[in-house]
Amino acid sequence: MRVAVCVKHAVDETELRIDQSGTPLVEGSPSKMSSFDKSAVEEAVRMRAARGGEVTIFTVGSPDAKRTIKEALAMGADKGVHILAELGTVDTLGTARLLAAAIKMAGGFDMVLCAEGSSDTYTGQVPPMLAELLALPFVGYARKIEFKDHVVDVEQSLEESVTSVECALPLVVSVVSEINEPRYPTLIQIMQASKKPLMDVPRDTLGPAGFSGGNVGVVSMSGKPMNRKHIMIEGTPDEAAKKLLDALASEGVIPK
Amino acid sequence: MTPLVWAYSESDEAANELSSAANQIANASAGQSTILEVGKPRDGVRGNNKLVLKSSARPPYTSEVVSEMIFRAAQKFKPSVILVGSTRQGREVAGRLAAKMGAGSMSDAFALRISGQMLFGSRNVYAGRVVAQMSAPLPSIATVRIGAYPPESAASAKVQEFEAGDVPSRVKILRATKKESGSIDIRKAKTVVSVGRGIKKKEDISMMEGLAKTMGAALGCSRPISSDLGWLPEECHIGLTGISVSPELYLAVGISGQLQHVAGIKDSKVIAAINSDKDAPIFQAADYGIVGDLYQLVPAIQRAFSARKS
Numbered sequence: 001m002r003v004a005v006c007v008k009h010a011v012d013e014t015e016l017r018i019d020q021s022g023t024p025l026v027e028g029s030p031s032k033m034s035s036f037d038k039s040a041v042e043e044a045v046r047m048r049a050a051r052g053g054e055v056t057i058f059t060v061g062s063p064d065a066k067r068t069i070k071e072a073l074a075m076g077a078d079k080g081v082h083i084l085a086e087l088g089t090v091d092t093l094g095t096a097r098l099l100a101a102a103i104k105m106a107g108g109f110d111m112v113l114c115a116e117g118s119s120d121t122y123t124g125q126v127p128p129m130l131a132e133l134l135a136l137p138f139v140g141y142a143r144k145i146e147f148k149d150h151v152v153d154v155e156q157s158l159e160e161s162v163t164s165v166e167c168a169l170p171l172v173v174s175v176v177s178e179i180n181e182p183r184y185p186t187l188i189q190i191m192q193a194s195k196k197p198l199m200d201v202p203r204d205t206l207g208p209a210g211f212s213g214g215n216v217g218v219v220s221m222s223g224k225p226m227n228r229k230h231i232m233i234e235g236t237p238d239e240a241a242k243k244l245l246d247a248l249a250s251e252g253v254i255p256k
Numbered sequence: 257m258t259p260l261v262w263a264y265s266e267s268d269e270a271a272n273e274l275s276s277a278a279n280q281i282a283n284a285s286a287g288q289s290t291i292l293e294v295g296k297p298r299d300g301v302r303g304n305n306k307l308v309l310k311s312s313a314r315p316p317y318t319s320e321v322v323s324e325m326i327f328r329a330a331q332k333f334k335p336s337v338i339l340v341g342s343t344r345q346g347r348e349v350a351g352r353l354a355a356k357m358g359a360g361s362m363s364d365a366f367a368l369r370i371s372g373q374m375l376f377g378s379r380n381v382y383a384g385r386v387v388a389q390m391s392a393p394l395p396s397i398a399t400v401r402i403g404a405y406p407p408e409s410a411a412s413a414k415v416q417e418f419e420a421g422d423v424p425s426r427v428k429i430l431r432a433t434k435k436e437s438g439s440i441d442i443r444k445a446k447t448v449v450s451v452g453r454g455i456k457k458k459e460d461i462s463m464m465e466g467l468a469k470t471m472g473a474a475l476g477c478s479r480p481i482s483s484d485l486g487w488l489p490e491e492c493h494i495g496l497t498g499i500s501v502s503p504e505l506y507l508a509v510g511i512s513g514q515l516q517h518v519a520g521i522k523d524s525k526v527i528a529a530i531n532s533d534k535d536a537p538i539f540q541a542a543d544y545g546i547v548g549d550l551y552q553l554v555p556a557i558q559r560a561f562s563a564r565k566s
Binding site: 093133137139141159163165223229238240 | 318320344345351352359361364382383384385388389390391393427428429430431483505514522525527540545546548565
């Protein structure tokens, strides 16, 4: 069983710095593996433990994105493929095209796993785009994946329902984080990860796929100020409760 | 050339919002809007024009089938913009469609408009801390944020059909189990009471239900309560990966206030929070805060609320 996992090296949304004019300082902010991706890596590593085979990590990103691949390798993945592209130079379709080209080049995967979305921009667009470009079926928002001979049964967590679907391999699956509890790698695993194979792929070696996406551009970004009152209410529980409701009534959000 | 704006969502409610979004965008640029239907038109979905997509596929339709049907119709009618409801299924339809057409896909967009040969729109990024203005050349796909547009009220007039031919699906739907949902739709509720890890056991959820009932509120929760513990159904989960709410009053009880939760409540008019930890980040996102034990405060608020009503 060969599993490809696509991960994203993302700006840490909790550490993003916003300057006084309200402009987010994306470039200088700390970055990390998109938190939801850990569930995809974990699921792949469990599949290999149960069924044998190999787990390959793919990412598109700046040189710094190597840290994310190494983290996935420390979690138990076998090798990594790093498609070099600077942050902000590819949109979702561009990213999907680069990943699809690299996955095709490596070839022979039974499953491509992704997270439902990334923790920074959460578009959820790359996984279905990837399926389309690889001409594979797609099952999104999986909370349980079960193997039966050459098909998988997947439980999809949708807004209104939980849907059970069946699909033959190979396919693309995106997982929600309740599918598993991702492991924390040990120090030894982190050290061993640096010896695992990690291949650099310059984007222009992936052919015309290396150059374009859907041209969705960011015109501008502005921080959303949190204009909240921050009024702390004190007193005994009954006093505090009464004061709170008085305040809410004068705001007009509960009946006077 | 007058722009043609299409809109599709598998959810009736979202389809009505998208119908008014499509109208608004089309009207602003002297264009035309059309609601897409798959198989047959739905009575509950309103719009000026409807295009019913037919094919060999039978319901329930997978997103794989829907995206291919829309793609084939788009090759004939050449819409400038295709809006898709930003639901979990909608994101697959949009992603596949964008890849088929080689078009850009804007995600979870609002404030959409056409200017020249471009589509412009806004969206929240970095767990709602930043608003990004985006652009994409036409034709473009956009998933539209649920709740960003009012539902369409005009009755539909013209219905046209398109035959997409043979459209296979490789994904087979075995069964769908409807998730249980609260008595009041959380998205539309004027007051939302929400509970997090401050609550110690499942049985105590009934205390929160009592408070919600007294206040005429919908009950929501942070991710751990629904996804990890399963104490409330997943459709109660408010936050980045759950639903976004914008009530008049959001009362957070025992919720620490991680960014990913706050992303789903930012547009609330007033936010009040109760937490035993005075340094809990939820207080940074709140208008009113009480530091204290929720097991004392919740009954106290319920008593005080009942006393006000009588």
